[in-house]
Amino acid sequence: MTIIQFPEEMKWGTATASYQIEGAANIDGRGQSIWDAFSKTPGKIVNGDNGDIACDSYHRFEEDIKIMKDLGITTYRFSIAWPRVIPQGVGDVNQEGLDFYHRMVDCLLENEIEPMCTLYHWDLPQALQDKGGWDNRETIDAFVEYAELMFKQFEGKIKYWITFNEPWCASFLSNYIGVHAPGFQDLQLATNVAHHILVAHGKTVKKYRGLNSKEGQIGYAPNVEWNEPFSNRQEDIDACRRASGWFIEWFMDPVFKGEYPSFMTEWFKEKEGVTVPVLEGDMELISQPIDFLGINYYTGSVSKHTDGGLLHHEQVDQGYQKTDIGWNVFPEGFYKVLVYIKDRYGNVPIYITENGSCYNDEPVNGVVKDEGRITYLRQHLTALRRAMHSGVNIKGYMTWSLLDNFEWAEGYSMRFGIVFVNYRTLERIKKDSFYWYKQTVQNNFFEI
Numbered sequence: 001m002t003i004i005q006f007p008e009e010m011k012w013g014t015a016t017a018s019y020q021i022e023g024a025a026n027i028d029g030r031g032q033s034i035w036d037a038f039s040k041t042p043g044k045i046v047n048g049d050n051g052d053i054a055c056d057s058y059h060r061f062e063e064d065i066k067i068m069k070d071l072g073i074t075t076y077r078f079s080i081a082w083p084r085v086i087p088q089g090v091g092d093v094n095q096e097g098l099d100f101y102h103r104m105v106d107c108l109l110e111n112e113i114e115p116m117c118t119l120y121h122w123d124l125p126q127a128l129q130d131k132g133g134w135d136n137r138e139t140i141d142a143f144v145e146y147a148e149l150m151f152k153q154f155e156g157k158i159k160y161w162i163t164f165n166e167p168w169c170a171s172f173l174s175n176y177i178g179v180h181a182p183g184f185q186d187l188q189l190a191t192n193v194a195h196h197i198l199v200a201h202g203k204t205v206k207k208y209r210g211l212n213s214k215e216g217q218i219g220y221a222p223n224v225e226w227n228e229p230f231s232n233r234q235e236d237i238d239a240c241r242r243a244s245g246w247f248i249e250w251f252m253d254p255v256f257k258g259e260y261p262s263f264m265t266e267w268f269k270e271k272e273g274v275t276v277p278v279l280e281g282d283m284e285l286i287s288q289p290i291d292f293l294g295i296n297y298y299t300g301s302v303s304k305h306t307d308g309g310l311l312h313h314e315q316v317d318q319g320y321q322k323t324d325i326g327w328n329v330f331p332e333g334f335y336k337v338l339v340y341i342k343d344r345y346g347n348v349p350i351y352i353t354e355n356g357s358c359y360n361d362e363p364v365n366g367v368v369k370d371e372g373r374i375t376y377l378r379q380h381l382t383a384l385r386r387a388m389h390s391g392v393n394i395k396g397y398m399t400w401s402l403l404d405n406f407e408w409a410e411g412y413s414m415r416f417g418i419v420f421v422n423y424r425t426l427e428r429i430k431k432d433s434f435y436w437y438k439q440t441v442q443n444n445f446f447e448i
């Protein structure tokens with residue numbers, strides 16, 4: 001038996017997001033987001049699901065925090081819904097929305113759970129989308145004003161801020177691939193969106209520094225995956241480099257190097273005639289130093305060159321175990337991508353802000369035996385510990401997710417929670433993985 005022991009100072013937590021768990025979408029002054037509109041568009045979401053009720057955490061957050069207290073975690077990553085606090089995205093503030101987040105944050109602090117707050121987890125106010133959304137540079141300043149209001153409102157309460165969650169999803173998945181809100185399929189539009197989100201990130205970090213927050217920290221949370229070349233043929237190696245360049249370097253090089261990866265911008269220009277709308281001063285803003293990097297990792301793949309497609313790249317099935325959403329279980333990729341990030345960007349403090357798996361096990365006599373999720377957690381925490389032994393500066397781990405919730409285009413058909421949610425009764429049922437994770441958090445080690 002081998003013990004996987006974590007350092008004393010390791011922070012353990014869970015992660016959620018506003019549109020995925022809150023519900024209460026049309027009460028107490030909340031404005032509409034692009035996800036309210038997208039989820040009400042026929043054909044976009046499995047089973048026509050939407051976030052109107054979700055897990056009803058707007059009303060049940062005390063119960064959720066009680067569950068977190070039982071879990072023994074010390075950090076809870078959640079997001080604020082911009083349209084709940086500023087319904088039109090700019091202008092009037094919704095006091096009922098602010099009051100909700102104060103109640104929730106106060107309850108976390110009373111239970112000695114550190115709030116880690118994501119300012120943008122994809123729920124852009126629809127009123128701003130109606131004016132061009134992130135394609136319109138004015139949205140950048142609207143975001144900075146929203147962020148400043150949150151910094152001032154929660155000064156002394158929230159000490160860990162994340163500007164953007166998964167900018168790749170918020171830009172390319174949403175405006176080029178089109179399976180997320182607002183659902184466009186235009187690479188130049190998506191490239192504009194990606195750039196303006198990065199500028200908004202940098203301006204927000206600069207605004208935060210200007211507020212002289214005493215002990216607060218600010219970062220952001222890109223999603224990464226690992227692409228292993230199918231062979232040592234240069235064309236396969238190059239194809240994987242482009243996949244990594246789109247998923248990782250595109251959103252990390254500007255922040256840590258002050259420039260886009262040129263091999264990627266040249267590829268976009270030559271193959272697609274697409275350019276990044278960089279204005280004077282943008283790259284200096286984007287590369288404002290951050291205090292920590294959030295990393296969201298789920299999966300990876302073996303991939304190779306193919307003719308056609310955006311990157312001339314395709315995955316090659318290698319018979320890996322897959323989760324119920326069809327993603328490879330690829331813990332080796334977790335180790336490799338973390339070491340790659342350390343080697344390329346230096347040893348910035350890293351929080352794993354999302355890592356988890358989709359297994360749709362249902363309760364039997366009140367018990368949810370989600371062995372697949374426990375195996376996934378074991379394997380990925382083992383890979384994480386190995387990365388730490390290799391010098392990666394990991395500060396904490398938040399598993400995705402505390403609760404089963406609205407999994408975007410998959411609706412409620414895909415379950416990522418360590419707590420089962422009955423969407424008819426909203427009853428919460430702790431899964432076997434909850435108890436495994438609780439033991440690991442309590443002991444700060446587990447056995448493999």
Ligand SMILES: CCOCCOc1ccc(-c2cn(C[C@@H]3NC[C@@H](O)[C@H]3O)nn2)cc1
Binds near residue numbers: 020400
């Ligand atoms: C037709 C091509 O279709 C491609 C689909 O491509 C993707 C890529 C990535 C994702 C994805 C989903 N998640 C989990 C979320 N992370 C944030 C949190 O809200 C979780 O719910 N991470 N990545 C989905 C779809």
